[in-house]
Amino acid sequence: MIRVHPEPWTTMVAHAEATFPNECCGAMLGTADGDDKTVTFALPLENAYTGGQEDRYEIRPEDLLRVEREARQRGLDVIGIFHSHPDCDAYFSKTDLENSCPWYSFIVLSIQKGKFHHANSWLPNAEQTKAEQEPLEY
Amino acid sequence: MAKILIPTPLRQYAEKNNSVDVSGATVGEALASLTTQFPDLRKNLFNDEGKLRSFVNVYVNDEDIRYLQKDATAVADGDTISIVPSIAGGLC
Amino acid sequence: MLTQEEVSRYSRHLIMPEVGVEGQEKLKAAKVLLIGTGGLGAPVAMYLAAAGVGTIGLVDFDVVDVSNLQRQVIHGTKDIGKKKIDSAEETMRDINPLIKIIKHEVALTSANALEILKDYDIIADGTDNFPTRFLINDACVMLGKPNVYASIFRFEGQATIFAAEGGPCYRCLYPEPPPPGLVPSCAEGGVLGILPGVVGLLQATEVVKLILGAGEPLIGRLMLYDALAMKFRELKLRKNPECICATGDVKLIDYEQFCGIPKQPEPPPMSAEISPKDVKALIDANETFILIDVRETHEFQIGRIPTSTLIPLGELPKKVAELDPSANYVLHCKMGGRSAKGCDVLRQAGFKNVRNMTGGILAWSDQVDPSVPKY
Numbered sequence: 001m002i003r004v005h006p007e008p009w010t011t012m013v014a015h016a017e018a019t020f021p022n023e024c025c026g027a028m029l030g031t032a033d034g035d036d037k038t039v040t041f042a043l044p045l046e047n048a049y050t051g052g053q054e055d056r057y058e059i060r061p062e063d064l065l066r067v068e069r070e071a072r073q074r075g076l077d078v079i080g081i082f083h084s085h086p087d088c089d090a091y092f093s094k095t096d097l098e099n100s101c102p103w104y105s106f107i108v109l110s111i112q113k114g115k116f117h118h119a120n121s122w123l124p125n126a127e128q129t130k131a132e133q134e135p136l137e138y
Numbered sequence: 139m140a141k142i143l144i145p146t147p148l149r150q151y152a153e154k155n156n157s158v159d160v161s162g163a164t165v166g167e168a169l170a171s172l173t174t175q176f177p178d179l180r181k182n183l184f185n186d187e188g189k190l191r192s193f194v195n196v197y198v199n200d201e202d203i204r205y206l207q208k209d210a211t212a213v214a215d216g217d218t219i220s221i222v223p224s225i226a227g228g229l230c
Numbered sequence: 231m232l233t234q235e236e237v238s239r240y241s242r243h244l245i246m247p248e249v250g251v252e253g254q255e256k257l258k259a260a261k262v263l264l265i266g267t268g269g270l271g272a273p274v275a276m277y278l279a280a281a282g283v284g285t286i287g288l289v290d291f292d293v294v295d296v297s298n299l300q301r302q303v304i305h306g307t308k309d310i311g312k313k314k315i316d317s318a319e320e321t322m323r324d325i326n327p328l329i330k331i332i333k334h335e336v337a338l339t340s341a342n343a344l345e346i347l348k349d350y351d352i353i354a355d356g357t358d359n360f361p362t363r364f365l366i367n368d369a370c371v372m373l374g375k376p377n378v379y380a381s382i383f384r385f386e387g388q389a390t391i392f393a394a395e396g397g398p399c400y401r402c403l404y405p406e407p408p409p410p411g412l413v414p415s416c417a418e419g420g421v422l423g424i425l426p427g428v429v430g431l432l433q434a435t436e437v438v439k440l441i442l443g444a445g446e447p448l449i450g451r452l453m454l455y456d457a458l459a460m461k462f463r464e465l466k467l468r469k470n471p472e473c474i475c476a477t478g479d480v481k482l483i484d485y486e487q488f489c490g491i492p493k494q495p496e497p498p499p500m501s502a503e504i505s506p507k508d509v510k511a512l513i514d515a516n517e518t519f520i521l522i523d524v525r526e527t528h529e530f531q532i533g534r535i536p537t538s539t540l541i542p543l544g545e546l547p548k549k550v551a552e553l554d555p556s557a558n559y560v561l562h563c564k565m566g567g568r569s570a571k572g573c574d575v576l577r578q579a580g581f582k583n584v585r586n587m588t589g590g591i592l593a594w595s596d597q598v599d600p601s602v603p604k605y
Contacts, residue, residue: 010238044237045245046245063250066252
């Protein structure tokens with residue numbers, strides 16, 4: 001189960017809508033008690049993919065390093081990564097799976113015609129062969 | 139002694155430590171020291187051939203070891219080693 | 231530390247590695263003082279507010295005039311007659327309610343400059359006159375604070391950073407002020423309304439870069455902008471080893487005098503006064519002086535001092551020309567307030583010997599002649 005507080009959720013949706021029709025990405029910080037995760041802070045990151053960003057995103061490791069630092073400063077943990085699917089459902093694609101890492105929750109926001117539509121959270125398995133849906137509350 | 143910062147999701151394999159002090163003169167030795175202390179971390183960081191998994195990046199202080207001497211990058215006392223995944227994705 | 235609200239607001243900054251959370255936190259922690267909220271100050275204040283500079287101080291004592299609006303875009307038509315500092319604050323708050331704005335509604339002087347500047351990290355000079363520029367420069371040199379400087383005239387502008395560590399100061403460029411009257415002000419020479427926008431934003435850019443520690447700051451380089459030619463040129467500025475910023479021989483002085491601007495005439499000493507008894511003594515001694523009653527006609531009819539001449543206060547300015555400036559005057563009214571104003575009118579017209587009778591005709595009635603009715 002992953003819960004996202006209203007303030008970070010607003011930031012995530014605003015970032016996803018603002019970058020439409022491109023994909024956006026960002027990090028989610030919060031606390032985890034086993035599988036019970038709470039996101040209290042969201043940080044938009046630059047989509048560093050150099051090709052067409054309407055269907056791809058990439059996060060620079062340096063940016064993630066800065067996120068780790070930010071989390072430590074706030075006494076929070078990096079809980080997951082969010083990104084958007086413009087005009088497409090919030091499923092976890094093959095590209096998502098192969099380029100993810102099995103350590104985090106991945107929230108996908110479906111943005112339809114520039115407006116938030118729905119979202120899902122995904123947990124890739126250790127081998128990155130499939131992803132399981134995780135209950136999401138926002 | 140250098141310090142390795144452990145990303146949140148991996149702390150469960152490192153007795154909940156958020157950082158671990160390691161010995162070793164190079165990044166390779168430091169990581170070996172880490173996985174000797176916490177064997178469960180090994181499969182999260184390395185593939186079957188013993189190479190770092192494709193999405194795992196290692197930084198010494200602010201520098202990516204890929205642009206230094208990779209595994210052989212020297213580690214000094216007081217250095218901070220970070221493990222950072224690379225993440226990408228997209229539609230289809 | 232940034233709040234979630236700030237993260238949303240500044241996300242276009244945060245996603246750039248050159249700024250990032252760390253840089254935005256630096257902006258939030260920064261304290262920048264803008265001197266002047268006119269042509270240059272307007273864009274600087276608006277963009278620094280938008281960028282999230284955490285504390286912005288404003289120094290101005292002017293009010294918004296219709297002729298300002300051609301370039302001072304922080305003020306609007308509805309603000310005419312309002313204090314510039316209030317109008318600027320309102321616009322900045324609308325742009326960004328998350329920052330702190332400190333208002334200094336004063337003219338910057340040698341007496342208050344250090345006290346005002348000391349709490350800020352960076353000073354941005356958006357003033358339009360030489361005395362204040364030298365004052366800001368010298369205060370920045372003394373306090374070791376960078377002075378992000380710009381100036382504009384007609385179609386041309388200049389920008390640089392003075393008094394940064396190791397860099398030159400304004401006096402390295404201009405050791406002495408130009409003779410008064412040689413360099414016309416914008417009011418006299420005119421200015422393209424857009425020009426302060428371009429040049430002010432060069433200033434704002436340098437302020438932000440200094441805060442972030444990013445890029446190549448405009449230190450030791452004077453950027454010249456020519457709007458008609460649409461050309462930027464750059465001049466190297468060197469630190470003058472004999473300049474006060476190098477020798478350390480710097481103190482705040484009288485900058486008006488330094489710039490050859492004549493002193494405002496000394497304000498007259500607070501009205502010299504005379505008591506009713508002393509006025510009576512003057513009359514008894516046949517001293518030559520003119521006693522003017524500045525009350526209204528109907529008051530004069532109730533009761534008067536025999537030797538007095540009636541000139542109601544409202545008529546006094548018109549009558550000044552008929553009076554002899556070298557004569558001795560005593561003014562009175564009912565209680566002393568109106569006649570004090572009357573004394574000021576005469577003194578401003580150059581009259582030297584003017585006194586106010588304390589307590590007015592009521593006191594005269596009490597102390598000298600009870601037959602004069604009180605009312």
